[in-house]
Each structure stands twice: as C-alpha cells, then as structure tokens.
Amino acid sequence: MATKTITIMEDAYKLLLNRKYKHESFSEVIRRTLHKDKDVMKFAGAWKHISDKEAEEMKERIASIRRKSTIDLLKRLNKDDMYRY
16 A cells, blocks of 8 residues: 655644554554544434424533542542552
C-alpha cells in the first residue's frame, strides 16, 4: 500500500494521539475517526416525537443525576484524601 507523508501541527498530533488505541496506527485512528458512518446527522429528527415538556423533564432528570454523581464523587475523593496522610 502506498504511503503519504503529511505535516500536522503539534496540537493536531496530540488530538490524534489521545484517540489512538495501544496497537493502532495513526492511519487507523484517522480512518476510524473520519469514517462516514460516524455522521451524527443521521440521527437528526430521531426524537421529533418527544414533546418540549418531555424534553425538559429529561434534561432535569439528567441534571439531577449529574449533581448526585458529582456529590458522591467528591465525597469519595475527600474520604480517600483522609487515608493518604
């Protein structure tokens, strides 16, 4: 297979590196990341049957769960800090 050499900025390299799995080549990262089946627009309108009220209720439930998980995490981190010293 033919190869091409490209020049990218350091920040772009770091973005690729952060998405790279242990035994994956950079070509594989680019293919996986840019693959056409990853187009989020195919989901456009998927929730059109959800009312505004239902959407707001879902957002409120999500926000509540996030707050609770953040509080739980902070409690665990503080507990772990007590055992470090």
